[in-house]
Amino acid sequence: xxxxPFDLSTALIDVRHSTEQLGADEQCSKALVGMGKAIDExxxxxxxxxxxxxxxxxxxxxxxxxxxxxxxxxxxxxxAANVCHRLAAMGxxxxxxxxxxxxxxxxxxxxxxxxxxxxxxxxxxxIAAGLxxxxxxxxxLRGGSEASRTNQIIADILQSSLAKAGLAETLxxxxxxxxxxxxxxxxxxxIDLIIPHGRPSLVEQVIExxxxxxxxxxxxxxxxYWSASGEVDQVYHMIVSSYKGTPDAVNRVEKVVFHESHxxxxxxxxxxxxxxxxxxxxxxxxxxxAHSLSAAGPLDxxxxxxxxxxxxxxxxxxxxxxxWINLYSSGHADSIATTDYTDSxxxxxxxxxxALYINTSPQFIRNAEHPxxxxxxxxxxxxxxxxxxxxxLMRERQRIFPGNxx
Numbered sequence: 001x002x003x004x005p006f007d008l009s010t011a012l013i014d015v016r017h018s019t020e021q022l023g024a025d026e027q028c029s030k031a032l033v034g035m036g037k038a039i040d041e042x043x044x045x046x047x048x049x050x051x052x053x054x055x056x057x058x059x060x061x062x063x064x065x066x067x068x069x070x071x072x073x074x075x076x077x078x079x080a081a082n083v084c085h086r087l088a089a090m091g092x093x094x095x096x097x098x099x100x101x102x103x104x105x106x107x108x109x110x111x112x113x114x115x116x117x118x119x120x121x122x123x124x125x126x127i128a129a130g131l132x133x134x135x136x137x138x139x140x141l142r143g144g145s146e147a148s149r150t151n152q153i154i155a156d157i158l159q160s161s162l163a164k165a166g167l168a169e170t171l172x173x174x175x176x177x178x179x180x181x182x183x184x185x186x187x188x189x190x191i192d193l194i195i196p197h198g199r200p201s202l203v204e205q206v207i208e209x210x211x212x213x214x215x216x217x218x219x220x221x222x223x224x225y226w227s228a229s230g231e232v233d234q235v236y237h238m239i240v241s242s243y244k245g246t247p248d249a250v251n252r253v254e255k256v257v258f259h260e261s262h263x264x265x266x267x268x269x270x271x272x273x274x275x276x277x278x279x280x281x282x283x284x285x286x287x288x289x290a291h292s293l294s295a296a297g298p299l300d301x302x303x304x305x306x307x308x309x310x311x312x313x314x315x316x317x318x319x320x321x322x323x324w325i326n327l328y329s330s331g332h333a334d335s336i337a338t339t340d341y342t343d344s345x346x347x348x349x350x351x352x353x354x355a356l357y358i359n360t361s362p363q364f365i366r367n368a369e370h371p372x373x374x375x376x377x378x379x380x381x382x383x384x385x386x387x388x389x390x391x392x393l394m395r396e397r398q399r400i401f402p403g404n405x406x
Contacts, residue, residue: 006179011170012190015113015138018168022110022136025092031133031165036084038161039126042153043077049149050122057146065199065306069120069247070147076247079367080126083374087134090371093395104401110136111396112192115185116376117142117206119198121248122150127366128195128376129158129172135394141174142185144198148177186210195389197377200304217377217389219250220304221330222362225321225347226258230337232270234359238337239310240277241361250377251333251355251362254305257313257321267291267312274310282311301328318343322350329353331380332387333362354380354387 022028039046050072057067093108114137116128125141132139143151155174163169175185186194186206196206197217207214222242226235235256242253258267268291271281282288282296289295296311301324315321325334335357336347344358355362355378368374375390385393 006175008175008180008184008188009190011173011175012113012140012188014168014170015140015173016190018170019110019112019136019138021167022133022171027166028092028133028136029088031162031167032084032088032130034161034165035126035130035133035158036081036088038157039077039081039084039154042157043074046077046122046150046153046157047072047074049153050147053147053149060146062146066120066144066146070122070150072123072150076123077126080123080130083127083367084130086367086371087130087374090134093135093391104399106397106399108395109398111394113138113140113190114394115140115142115188115191115194117182117185117194117196117198117202119144119202120147121197122147122154124197124376125151125154125174126158127374131374131376131391131394133162133171135391137394138171139173140185140191141172142177142180142182143174145177182206183209186212186214188212193394195376199306215379215381215389215393217250218330218332218380219248219377220252220254220306221302221328222251222253222332223255223257223325223329223334224253224362225318225325225334225336225338226256226262227318227321227336227338227340227343228259228261229339229343230259231339232262232266235337236270236273238335238357238361239274241363243308245363245365248377249364251364252306253335253362254309255301255311255313255328257315257324259318259321260314260316264291278308280307280309282309284313287312287314304330318346322347326350326352332378333357333364335360335362354378354382 054071057070114132116139118124129139141155158172159169162171186209191212194210194212194214196203203216207216224238239253242251243249282294285295300311331353333355334351334353337359338344348356366375375388377389379387379389
């Protein structure tokens, strides 16, 4: 007897009904605590499944970058579990907003069903689930074939935790890549928002084919403007630290636009230190030839490397730097190193990225210090969430106009 094909729309009927249970803050907090505890207790089983995925991925010729994302460590698993505990402790978002007008009021409410399409990075399923339960949403997980065993055991643990808390397991629906394609997910009218996370090719594929709202997660191709007054040590620190924090390092500085006043000696000092950290360096053709660097081509400036490669571009002033950045940057996280107030002010008012970093590293940390900043990633889509793919994004503002009918 052949197994009937999986029908996503039918499955989502139960998922939609299950969101009606998420009104009680205490029950959601209980579920989040249970999820965090169960992930901690299931560490050995998760890592065992992950080891098997890694072994199979070698036979599948999975790219090294994706294999690095796939490889879990005890620290990554425990961080994901900790996110659940922190979300449990913060309580539910307020339903009623403060901006009450004379004729209406507004309330914050869940989006409904969020679809998460992700590549490797199995621990992100835990964080996505935590954010969705905390904000009153259901979650549909669609991972890649490279992490199928790890994804499945994590989904089983999360669903079991929901059941123990008295919530429906269908609040978290994990679909196999063999049952539901990315195209089907991106065109399913029963899903309220799709969040794709992975290499740019995956994200662009979802954006181009989607017929429902998409919040794309971006990574790489972030720019740093090294102004005339910026210090070389600060630039070095901002670059190197941006590659730390998370395995996918979504805010990694891959392009540096520098003011022409910086001397060859200063540039060489920075390049030497970066090479010692394992970076490959590129630059404009003239600079590359003069300093024995690889030449950056026209396509380099608008593309993400997603490896330890940095391209340098020289400009005459801050205005030219901003025009270049706004033209080529991914638009989700750009930074400036400067001691000049005028330059920093110009950068903050004219750079169009959703997140700007002034004299500080753009390093992205999912388990942020403030629980309200916990996020899956950053987007270049502008709006109330400021590009942060977290709790604010997962709720919508609904305006209500009451009347007096007699």
